[in-house]
Amino acid sequence: AQKITQTQPGMFVQEKEAVTLDCTYDTSDPSYGLFWYKQPSSGEMIFLIYQGSYDQQNATEGRYSLNFQKARKSANLVISASQLGDSAMYFCAMRENTRSEKLVFGKGMKLTVNP
Amino acid sequence: GAGVSQSPSNKVTEKGKDVELRCDPISGHTALYWYRQSLGQGLEFLIYFQGNSAPDKSGLPSDRFSAERTGGSVSTLTIQRTQQEDSAVYLCASSLGTRNEQFFGPGTRLTVL
Numbered sequence: 244a245q246k247i248t249q250t251q252p253g254m255f256v257q258e259k260e261a262v263t264l265d266c267t268y269d270t271s272d273p274s275y276g277l278f279w280y281k282q283p284s285s286g287e288m289i290f291l292i293y294q295g296s297y298d299q300q301n302a303t304e305g306r307y308s309l310n311f312q313k314a315r316k317s318a319n320l321v322i323s324a325s326q327l328g329d330s331a332m333y334f335c336a337m338r339e340n341t342r343s344e345k346l347v348f349g350k351g352m353k354l355t356v357n358p
Numbered sequence: 359g360a361g362v363s364q365s366p367s368n369k370v371t372e373k374g375k376d377v378e379l380r381c382d383p384i385s386g387h388t389a390l391y392w393y394r395q396s397l398g399q400g401l402e403f404l405i406y407f408q409g410n411s412a413p414d415k416s417g418l419p420s421d422r423f424s425a426e427r428t429g430g431s432v433s434t435l436t437i438q439r440t441q442q443e444d445s446a447v448y449l450c451a452s453s454l455g456t457r458n459e460q461f462f463g464p465g466t467r468l469t470v471l
Contacts, residue, residue: 344389
């Protein structure tokens with residue numbers, strides 16, 4: 244079974260609009276971490292935001308925020324005021340328990356920001 | 359400061375040959391990870407090193423794959439007797455320790471003909 248699910252293969256958004264990228268996860272461990280990475284066409288993976296399973300507040304980093312709904316096992320990334328440079332692949336990832344340091348990645352989704 | 363570096367950036371090899379991919383982590387980072395990204399896919403974990411602990415090799419797809427980390431810094435991923443299905447981008451990442459975000463290098467694109 245997939246542990247990270249990103250169902251949107253691609254999205255288009257107008258510059259300056261907000262966009263939400265979906266991510267659902269599956270783990271039975273109460274302690275886990277969720278990450279979002281951006282991968283532009285250059286190929287490098289860029290860390291965006293982190294949410295710990297015990298964090299009380301939704302994580303925010305500048306224009307990025309994470310809509311963490313623990314009961315629904317979803318960790319959607321919200322990008323406010325989209326910019327042309329936000330066009331990239333976006334990957335949701337999970338560190339699924341305290342015993343494992345590896346990240347499990349979703350298949351990613353492609354965001355295109357139109358002028 | 360310098361980020362994670364990887365070499366070579368591109369490698370084309372013939373089926374059956376051995377290849378070595380190198381990763382230089384960020385200075386001071388104790389944890390080092392190797393991932394593989396096939397075309398249009400997410401990242402697949404291969405192996406993880408943390409300090410002097412035994413590496414987590416649970417993601418290596420076959421015994422043709424091996425990795426070492428010398429002196430707690432530079433790491434080399436070796437693929438023996440390469441196969442066409444080994445073609446992918448191999449990404450290295452490092453972090454300050456457990457439960458910290460991982461910083462990725464630019465990757466090595468491996469093409470096996």
